[in-house]
């Protein structure tokens with residue numbers, strides 16, 4: 433039987449080696465234009481490969497947003513397979529930003545697509561939704577664990593229109609009275625604490641997504657209690673969406689040590705000639721944060 437290294441342990445190693453900046457790979461049509469690349473499968477492939485090249489050795493984590501590849505159908509998927517493969521060969525931890533969610537058996541099929549080591553789309557982690565109930569993601573959490581992969585469950589997002597749903601209060605369950613976002617974070621935390629060897633681990637393998645533009649406490653998320661293993665927290669929304677890097681540590685409070693600061697357009701807009709320097713500068717800024 434082959435042993436797998438837990439995603440939380442691999443994340444800890446990535447933090448130690450390269451810090452906590454994550455480079456988003458989001459080939460928007462306007463960025464392809466600025467990068468003088470065609471808006472096609474070949475264009476997103478070239479874009480993705482160049483971003484991976486610039487990220488390798490400067491950061492430890494990348495996050496391809498698959499929607500921009502899906503726009504080009506099978507050619508986009510072929511491009512994505514290459515980008516995922518190159519990123520993993522370069523030693524980067526790859527978070528596939530796929531945002532999947534459904535009944536349990538279907539989520540597990542998504543898990544096979546994105547987390548199974550034998551899949552052509554294999555990544556180290558994927559983003560998911562638990563809006564069909566925390567129970568609907570239990571199977572994929574187990575699947576991720578056996579593959580040594582990670583999951584990031586969307587909890588409180590960076591877009592302003594999300595608050596009405598994510599701040600809503602649960603009724604008629606064991607988490608009665610908790611907000612949707614709060615229940616997701618505490619559910620993930622409880623899952624990580626219940627794993628074998630949890631006591632020795634710095635980080636769990638299931639994380640949450642909390643936008644840099646929001647204040648977690650306003651979403652009913654407890655940021656005062658220190659939990660171990662720590663919950664990895666994917667933090668998007670810096671720069672283009674108005675989130676400030678310097679606000680993140682105080683806002684995340686006790687969750688801050690798990691923070692993965694992710695930036696897409698704020699780096700990609702530097703263009704093909706400026707991307708490597710932009711990544712290096714942002715990595716220094718992230719490294720200077722008190723988390």
Ligand SMILES: O=C(O)c1cc(=O)[nH]c(=O)n1[C@@H]1O[C@H](COP(=O)(O)O)[C@@H](O)[C@H]1O
Nearest residue numbers: 497559589590641643668672673695696697
């Ligand atoms: O899960 C995500 O990464 C995510 C969650 C969220 O709350 N907000 C959010 O913007 N994202 C993703 O993070 C990236 C943000 O892109 P930039 O605003 O260009 O840095 C996009 O790929 C979004 O899909």
